[in-house]
Amino acid sequence: MSDRLPGFSTLAVHAGAQPDPTTGARATPIYQTTSFVFNDADHAASLFGLQAFGNIYTRIGNPTNAVLEERVAALEGGTAALAVASGHAAQVVVLQQLLQPGDEFIAARKLYGGSINQFTHAFKSFGWNVVWADPDDIASFERAVTPRTKAIFIESIANPAGSITDIEAISTVARKAGVPLIVDNTLASPYLIRPIDHGADIVVHSLTKFLGGHGNSLGGIIVDAGTFDWSTGGKYPMLSEPRPEYHGIRLQETFGNFAFAIACRVLGLRDLGPALSPFNAFMILTGIETLPLRMQKHCDNAKAVAEFLAGHPAVASVNYAGLASDKYNQLARKYAPKGAGAVFTFSLKGGYDAGVNLVSKLQLFSHLANVGDTRSLVIHPASTTHSQLDDAAKVKSGAGPDVVRLSIGIEDKEDLIADLEQALGA
Amino acid sequence: MNHDAYPDNYIRGILNSVKSIAMVGASPVNVRPSYFAFKYLAQRGYDMIPVNPGHVGKELLGKPFVASLSDIDRPIDMIDIFRNSSHIMPVVEEALTLDPLPKVIWMQLGARDDAAAARAESVGIKVVMNRCPKIEYGRLSSEISWMGVNSRTLSSKRAPAPTQGMRLSLNRMSVGGGDTAASDRAAKNKSEQS
Ligand SMILES: Cc1ncc(COP(=O)(O)O)c(C=O)c1O
Numbered sequence: 001m002s003d004r005l006p007g008f009s010t011l012a013v014h015a016g017a018q019p020d021p022t023t024g025a026r027a028t029p030i031y032q033t034t035s036f037v038f039n040d041a042d043h044a045a046s047l048f049g050l051q052a053f054g055n056i057y058t059r060i061g062n063p064t065n066a067v068l069e070e071r072v073a074a075l076e077g078g079t080a081a082l083a084v085a086s087g088h089a090a091q092v093v094v095l096q097q098l099l100q101p102g103d104e105f106i107a108a109r110k111l112y113g114g115s116i117n118q119f120t121h122a123f124k125s126f127g128w129n130v131v132w133a134d135p136d137d138i139a140s141f142e143r144a145v146t147p148r149t150k151a152i153f154i155e156s157i158a159n160p161a162g163s164i165t166d167i168e169a170i171s172t173v174a175r176k177a178g179v180p181l182i183v184d185n186t187l188a189s190p191y192l193i194r195p196i197d198h199g200a201d202i203v204v205h206s207l208t209k210f211l212g213g214h215g216n217s218l219g220g221i222i223v224d225a226g227t228f229d230w231s232t233g234g235k236y237p238m239l240s241e242p243r244p245e246y247h248g249i250r251l252q253e254t255f256g257n258f259a260f261a262i263a264c265r266v267l268g269l270r271d272l273g274p275a276l277s278p279f280n281a282f283m284i285l286t287g288i289e290t291l292p293l294r295m296q297k298h299c300d301n302a303k304a305v306a307e308f309l310a311g312h313p314a315v316a317s318v319n320y321a322g323l324a325s326d327k328y329n330q331l332a333r334k335y336a337p338k339g340a341g342a343v344f345t346f347s348l349k350g351g352y353d354a355g356v357n358l359v360s361k362l363q364l365f366s367h368l369a370n371v372g373d374t375r376s377l378v379i380h381p382a383s384t385t386h387s388q389l390d391d392a393a394k395v396k397s398g399a400g401p402d403v404v405r406l407s408i409g410i411e412d413k414e415d416l417i418a419d420l421e422q423a424l425g426a
Numbered sequence: 427m428n429h430d431a432y433p434d435n436y437i438r439g440i441l442n443s444v445k446s447i448a449m450v451g452a453s454p455v456n457v458r459p460s461y462f463a464f465k466y467l468a469q470r471g472y473d474m475i476p477v478n479p480g481h482v483g484k485e486l487l488g489k490p491f492v493a494s495l496s497d498i499d500r501p502i503d504m505i506d507i508f509r510n511s512s513h514i515m516p517v518v519e520e521a522l523t524l525d526p527l528p529k530v531i532w533m534q535l536g537a538r539d540d541a542a543a544a545r546a547e548s549v550g551i552k553v554v555m556n557r558c559p560k561i562e563y564g565r566l567s568s569e570i571s572w573m574g575v576n577s578r579t580l581s582s583k584r585a586p587a588p589t590q591g592m593r594l595s596l597n598r599m600s601v602g603g604g605d606t607a608a609s610d611r612a613a614k615n616k617s618e619q620s
Contacts, residue, residue, distance in 0.1 A: 005601055005602050006580065006601050010580075011601070014580045014582070015576075015580065015601075016571060018568070018580075018581050018582070018583070018584075018585065019582070019583070019584040019585075020584075021584060021585045021586060021587040021588070022587050024584050039590050043590070046465070049456065049457070050462075051456070051461070051462045051465060051466070052465075052466065053564055053569045053570055053572045053573060054572055055572060061572065061573065061574070063572070065574075066571055066572050066573070066574055067571075069574030070571050070574060070575065070576055070577065073574065073575070073576035074576050074578070074601070077606050077607060077608055078576060078606060078608070079575065079576055079605070079606055079609050080573065080574050080575040080576055081574050081576070082574050083574070196606075196608045197607075197608065225606075225608050225609065225612075226605065226606060226608060226609030226612065227608050227609055227611070227612035228612070229612075229616060246457065247456075247457045248457050249457045253459060253535070253536065254459045254462065255561075256535040256536070256558065256561065257605065257609045257612075257613070258573075258575050258576075261573075261574060261575070262573065265573070265574065
């Protein structure tokens, strides 16, 4: 029984899973059940009172989902995780634990367009006020801090342009402000970047993307780094104060360095309800087993495609942090040395019309609103994912009218380049 | 012993070897962490003794409360202290007068007294601070995985189907130390600040 640290690929296959004790099944079974039988009244009471480990009802926890949770916690280097129905559900559950109506959180301006919408509209209606900052200007985060600030939210690799965020610099701001740093690590996956190693306190994912990896299942997850002290100053009452929902339990005192994940489960998921289907958890788990292989191929293909585009006469510019000439290349070398991800944008000399024309001519790339599939994908953000933003906000978030976003799959790179060449050429 | 990050084998060795555990500060209130831990450890087969002078004459899950460690009529393998850091030293001093000495002194999550630890270690007593034995047992057996917690252990073996009151194997392969590297670092920074 030696204490040694297995590598990432071993954890991707094994963490959280073991042969089923009842049947010996080696693959993780899909526990497609709503509820679980109690041994007796005392067992039921212990489970409801959070005194015993075990299963009650799939809206609170499920054995298939639990394997997924432990696996992603292990890959990210966190103490615990909670799987939910989507990436967006993960974001709402996290912020529900941290903000009271009237509170603020600071978010990087460069985010997935859906997150910008969620923060601007849905969260505003809860009284959670987003304050935007520029991830390329760390001082803008410092300036945004007020006594009501409860968290900072960034993406490690930002959608849509694939820009790299200086996680350590922003974590310093968060620590000084006494608030947790939340990092959406969807576009990097823990294979490329482990935000906790750089100072993140909470990591969220849309599992829908590279972790699931096959474009077949929605899911989201919250990882607790176990690094934040929730007890100071009564600032985070969901964690530090006696909870009336559970007869006065204090979650931080009872659960220590995984109290945040427990709060998300027993106060967030239980009451808001966005549970992940065990079937989706199974599909995503199967995807994660090959994450290291897929992610490397995604990155290698993306670099080859970006290099091709950068040399093409119809292309005005390419934003890919893996290119030596890119503005974010230094940060990419520091944070993502294995590859700068597989989602990036480029702009065409022919502007909006040329973008629309390109999308219509591609044969292999699929025109759809997703990223992180085995298949290569293309979209014109200005008319789709980012269409709700006004023109200035579109440009600020990297989705101007002439911009096309690619998500490079794991096909043969020669075929992807040939497809782009024919679509750009004619 | 480095009390910032315990090797799993240290914790595993303790939980595999001790049989009787006196819990100082055990509470009969069923939302207190000490109640959770007492109940769980009793179910896993440990001989649990609740110590709390405020509740003498009553029972905790069928076990009579005693007022102090010296009132216990049998040797104690481990003392689990559910008191704040500032109340640890007197308990350790009392423990050091016991004959035979306890093998382990364990201080709960949030409790740490390095001077008290050093006194106990100087007479050969093993010390654990700022950990919960229920969480550690659940982690090393992977039972805690039901709650999405990173057990930091792996196993390709088929475990017996757990039944109520069963002892669980703690001998899975460890994939790291007593906490994740990040939470170890955070705990260390915190103890340096305070
Ligand atoms: C970076 C990022 N975060 C969050 C989300 C939202 O995830 P979901 O669609 O699973 O709710 C997405 C989806 O595109 C994303 O790209």
